Amino acid sequence: MKSYEIYSAIDPSVVHAMLDWFRDNDRNVYKTAVATLAQSRKLRPVFIQKKALPEQYAWILKTLQTKSAEAIGEHLMQAWLMAGNQELLAAFCDAMGIEHDGKGSVTGELPEELDAAKLDAAVDSLMERFDPKIVTVYLQFFNLQNSGGWGALSSKLESDERLKLA
Known part of the structure; x- marks a missing residue:
């Protein structure tokens, strides 16, 4: 899936959580995102900024779709996930045994393949904790992050009912 397809299928509450996080923790990213998205639709950012917050969020989600x-959609989500x-x-x-900086930012190379058994265990653990x-x-x-995705992860995303976007 491409980022705009993910945004089309995503539960809006996740996008609202992302936007709330940026408004609370990095308002400049929020303002830049609104400005960039407004410009892409040939609108002035002030047109969006004057809307009530629920209307801003709805417009942003619609545009990210x-x-x-x-x-910009991929960048926003990655920035929120990373921070x-x-x-x-x-x-x-x-x-998964992937080297990282302790905060989840990969420090080495991403693996060429993901072990399906490790992935199953990882998903089970993550679903319990988060x-x-x-x-x-x-x-x-x-x-x-991998051109065409990883086969094991793509299969897991398609087959595991817990991993449905909507």
Whole structure:
């Protein structure tokens, strides 16, 4: 899946959590995202900023669901996952044996293949410890990091009912 396809299938509460996190922790990223998305739709950012927050969020989500917003959508989600969900990322990397900086940022090379048995155990553990919606989104975006995804992860995302986006 591409990022705009993920946003089309995602539970809006995940996007709201992401946007809330940016507004609370890195308002500049939020403002830049609104400005970039507004510009891509040939709108002035102030047009969006004047809307009530629920309307802003709805407009942002709708815009992130367009193919033209693919790059900004992927960047936003990655930034939120890397900064706001470090414990989840680190737990996944630990479970998969992927070298990271202790915060979930990969320090070495990503593996060419993911071990299916390790992946099953990792998903089970993550689903118990973290919000399943965020786990699902993370795994979807992690799979984007390898051209064509990883076979084991793609299969898991397609077959495991717990990992459905909506």
